[in-house]
Amino acid sequence: MKAIITILAVAALASVPLWLRDPYLLNALITTGIFVIGAMSLNLLLGFTGQLSLGHIAFFGIGAYVSALTSLGFDVGLPGDVRLVHAPWPPIAGFVLAIIVAGLCGYFVGLLSFRVRGAYFVIVTISFAEVVRLVALNWVELTQGPLALTNIPSIALPLPGVGELTLRTKLQNYYLVLVVALIAYLLIARLVHSHFGRSMRGLMENETLAVSVGIDVTRTLTIAAVISAAIAGAAGSLYAHYIRIIDPEVFAFINTVTMVIMVITGGKGSLAGPVVGGLIFGLLPVALRPVMAPEAQWIAYGGVLIAILFVLPRGIVPSLAQRFRRRRTGRTAPSPVALAETAAKEPA
Amino acid sequence: MSEFFQHLINMLVLGGTYALLGIGLTLIFGIMNVVNFTHGVLYTFGAYIMFIVVQQLGLNFFLALPVAVLAGWLLGAAIELTLLRPLRGSDIDTTMLVMIGAWIAMQSGTLWIWGGVAKSVTTPFPEAPLVLGPVSVSWLRLFVLAAAALLILVTYLLINKTSLGRAMRATFQDHDTASLMGVNVDMIYTSTFAIGSSLAAAAGALLGPVYVIFPQMGDLAAVKAFAIVILGGLGNITGAVIGGFILALAEELGAGYVSSGYRDAMGFLIIIAVLIFRPTGLFARAERVG
Numbered sequence: 001m002k003a004i005i006t007i008l009a010v011a012a013l014a015s016v017p018l019w020l021r022d023p024y025l026l027n028a029l030i031t032t033g034i035f036v037i038g039a040m041s042l043n044l045l046l047g048f049t050g051q052l053s054l055g056h057i058a059f060f061g062i063g064a065y066v067s068a069l070t071s072l073g074f075d076v077g078l079p080g081d082v083r084l085v086h087a088p089w090p091p092i093a094g095f096v097l098a099i100i101v102a103g104l105c106g107y108f109v110g111l112l113s114f115r116v117r118g119a120y121f122v123i124v125t126i127s128f129a130e131v132v133r134l135v136a137l138n139w140v141e142l143t144q145g146p147l148a149l150t151n152i153p154s155i156a157l158p159l160p161g162v163g164e165l166t167l168r169t170k171l172q173n174y175y176l177v178l179v180v181a182l183i184a185y186l187l188i189a190r191l192v193h194s195h196f197g198r199s200m201r202g203l204m205e206n207e208t209l210a211v212s213v214g215i216d217v218t219r220t221l222t223i224a225a226v227i228s229a230a231i232a233g234a235a236g237s238l239y240a241h242y243i244r245i246i247d248p249e250v251f252a253f254i255n256t257v258t259m260v261i262m263v264i265t266g267g268k269g270s271l272a273g274p275v276v277g278g279l280i281f282g283l284l285p286v287a288l289r290p291v292m293a294p295e296a297q298w299i300a301y302g303g304v305l306i307a308i309l310f311v312l313p314r315g316i317v318p319s320l321a322q323r324f325r326r327r328r329t330g331r332t333a334p335s336p337v338a339l340a341e342t343a344a345k346e347p348a
Numbered sequence: 349m350s351e352f353f354q355h356l357i358n359m360l361v362l363g364g365t366y367a368l369l370g371i372g373l374t375l376i377f378g379i380m381n382v383v384n385f386t387h388g389v390l391y392t393f394g395a396y397i398m399f400i401v402v403q404q405l406g407l408n409f410f411l412a413l414p415v416a417v418l419a420g421w422l423l424g425a426a427i428e429l430t431l432l433r434p435l436r437g438s439d440i441d442t443t444m445l446v447m448i449g450a451w452i453a454m455q456s457g458t459l460w461i462w463g464g465v466a467k468s469v470t471t472p473f474p475e476a477p478l479v480l481g482p483v484s485v486s487w488l489r490l491f492v493l494a495a496a497a498l499l500i501l502v503t504y505l506l507i508n509k510t511s512l513g514r515a516m517r518a519t520f521q522d523h524d525t526a527s528l529m530g531v532n533v534d535m536i537y538t539s540t541f542a543i544g545s546s547l548a549a550a551a552g553a554l555l556g557p558v559y560v561i562f563p564q565m566g567d568l569a570a571v572k573a574f575a576i577v578i579l580g581g582l583g584n585i586t587g588a589v590i591g592g593f594i595l596a597l598a599e600e601l602g603a604g605y606v607s608s609g610y611r612d613a614m615g616f617l618i619i620i621a622v623l624i625f626r627p628t629g630l631f632a633r634a635e636r637v638g
Contacts, residue, residue: 052441116623118440119383123574124623127616130571134616138609253567257448264445295460302453306431309446 009275013178017171025286026170032282033177034239037184039262039274041231044188046260047269048197049224050204051117055109055125057256058132059229062105063098063236064246065136065143068152070094071241076141091155095237102233103226110225114218126253133251148247155241173242180238181275184231189271191227200224201269261305267315276317350482355600359593361489361558362600364496365551367592369569370576371503371585372547378583379520379540381440385447386427387548388570389454392563394420394549395556396458399467402557409472409557413495416553417546424545428538436537458563466560492554499550500589503543507585516540520583548573568612575615578622594618 073088113124203210266277401412473487507513518526580587603611
C-alpha cells in the first residue's frame with residue numbers, strides 16, 4: 001500500500017513538466033525541491049534522533065560554496081606567503097566534493113556538539129552556522145563576500161560515448177532535482193528501516209535505556225549527522241548550480257527556520273513528512289504572492305508554525321496516517337501511539 | 349595604549365546593556381526552562397517604543413525609557429499567557445519552536461508596520477563628547493551606562509530582597525515544592541517572563557538611540573544574550589552581568605585588534621568554546637538564582 005502511494009506520487013511529480021509550461025511555477029517547484037532535500041536531511045536528525053539542529057543551513061551553504069568554488073576556481077593567499085590556486089573543475093566534481101566536505105563538517109560539528117543536549121545543542125548549532133556565515137561574509141578573497149559568487153556554471157552530466165549534457169533548462173534541472181531528491185529519500189528510508197535506524201530511534205525515545213542495551217550513542221548520532229550534512233550539502237550544490245549566484249545570505253537563520261517549519265508541519269519522524277510540508281511551504285508563497293505582502297506571509301508562517309504545534313503536534317502526515325488506519329481497521333479505541341502520548345502527558 | 353583605554357570605555361557602555369539582555373534571558377531560561385527566541389524581538393520592540401515616543405509623539409527622551417520598560421513588561425506577559433501557559437509541561441523543543449514561530453511573526457510584523465528603513469532617535473545630549481585625557485566618550489553613552497547600571501541594581505534587589513524574588517528563587521530550585529509552600533507558580537512564570545522581557549526592551553531602548561533602529565536588530569542581540577547566559581551559567585544573575593562585560597570586552601578587542609568584520613563572531617565563538625570546555629558556564633557553583 002505504502003509502496004503504491006510512493007510510486008504514484010513519484011509518477012505524478014515526474015509528469016509535472018509535461019503539462020506545466022509556466023516557467024515561473026517550474027522555477028518555484030525546482031527551488032522547492034531543493035529545499036525539500038534539505039528538509040529531508042534535517043528530518044533525519046530532528047525526526048529520527050530527536051536532535052533539533054538549528055544550524056542545518058550551514059551544511060547547505062557549505063555545499064553551495066564548495067561546489068561553486070570548485071567549478072569557478074580560486075586564488076587566495078594563506079598565512080606565510082602561500083598562495084592556494086585552484087583551476088576550475090567540472091561542476092559534477094563540485095557536486096561530489098560538496099557532499100564530501102559537508103559530510104566532513106557534519107562529522108566535526110557532531111563530534112563537538114553532541115557533548116551537550118537540548119537547548120545547549122540547539123545554541124551550539126546556531127552559533128556554528130553564524131560563524132560560517134561571518135567567514136563567508138568576511139573572507140572576501142575567497143568568497144567575494146557580499147558581492148556574491150556569480151556565473152556559477154550549470155551542472156554537466158558526462159554521458160559515455162556522447163559527450164556532455166549541460167543541464168541549462170528548467171526542465172532538465174527539474175528532473176535533476178527530482179532524481180537527487182528520490183535518491184536522498186530512498187537512502188534515508190533504507191537507513192531508518194535498518195538496524196542503525198532502530199538504534200537512532202531507540203536513543204531518541206530513551207537515551208539512558210539505549211546506552212544500557214549497548215547502543216553507542218555518540219557514534220550513532222555522529223553517523224546520522226554526517227549523512228544528514230552530506231545530503232544537505234548535495235542540496236546546496238544543486239542550489240548553487242541552478243541559481244548560479246550565491247552570497248553569504250544563503251546562511252541566514254531564516255533558511256534553517258524554513259526547513260524546520262517544513263519538517264514540523266509535514267511531520268517529523270515521518271519519511272513523507274518533509275516532502276509534504278516542503279511542498280506546502282515551498283509553493284504557498286507562489287499562491288499567496290498576489291494577495292499578501294511578503295512580510296504578511298511571514299507573519300502567517302510564524303502563526304502556522306505555532307498553530308501546528310498546538311493543534312497537530314505530530315504533523316500532517318502522521319496524523320492523517322493514523323486517521324486512515326483507524327478508519328480501515330474500524331477501531332474506535334485510540335492507537336497504541338495515542339495511548340502512549342496520553343500517558344506521557346499525565347503529570348508525573 | 350590610549351586606544352586600549354578607549355576600548356575599555358566602550359566595553360563598559362556596551363557591557364551594561366549586554367548584561368541587561370543577559371539577566372532577562374537567564375531568568376527566563378533558568379526559572380522556566382524556556383529557550384526564549386522572542387528575546388531579540390523584545391529588544392527591537394523596546395527600541396521602536398523609544399522611536400515612537402521620542403520621534404513620532406515628540407515626548408521627552410527620559411520619559412521614553414520607562415514607557416519602553418512598561419511596554420516590554422506587558423508584551424512579555426501577553427506572550428507568556430497566550431503561548432507558554434497552555435504548553436506548560438510539554439518538552440523544551442516544542443516551546444522552543446513555538447517561540448521561533450512567535451519571533452518570526454513579530455519580527456515580520458515590525459517590518460510590516462515600520463518598514464525596513466533604519467530609524468534614528470534624536471537625543472537631548474550635546475554632540476561634543478566628554479574628553480578624559482586620552483579617551484573620549486559621548487554623553488549619550490554615559491547615560492546608557494548609568495541607566496543600565498541602575499536597572500541591574502533594581503533587578504538584583506528585586507530578586508534578592510523582595511518576596512516576589514524569594515518566590516522566584518524557590519521556583520527555580522524546585523517548582524513542585526515551591527507550589528506546595530503556597531507559591532503561585534503560574535504567576536511566578538508570568539512575572540519572570542514579563543520582567544525578563546522588560547529588561548530586553550530596556551536594553552533595546554538604550555542601545556537604539558546609540559546605533560540605528562531596524563527590524564532585524566534584535567537577531568544578533570538575541571544570540572549575544574544566549575552567549576552571555578552560557579558564559580555566566582544558567583539562572584546566574586551575577587554570572588550574566590560578568591558575562592555581559594566579558595562579551596563586550598571580547599568584541600571590542602576582536603574588532604580593534606583582529607578585524608571589525610569578526611566583531612559579531614566573538615559571541616558565537618565564546619558559545620562554542622564554553623560549551624565544549626566548560627558546559628556549566630564559567631561561574632557555576634551550584635545552579636541557583638541570585
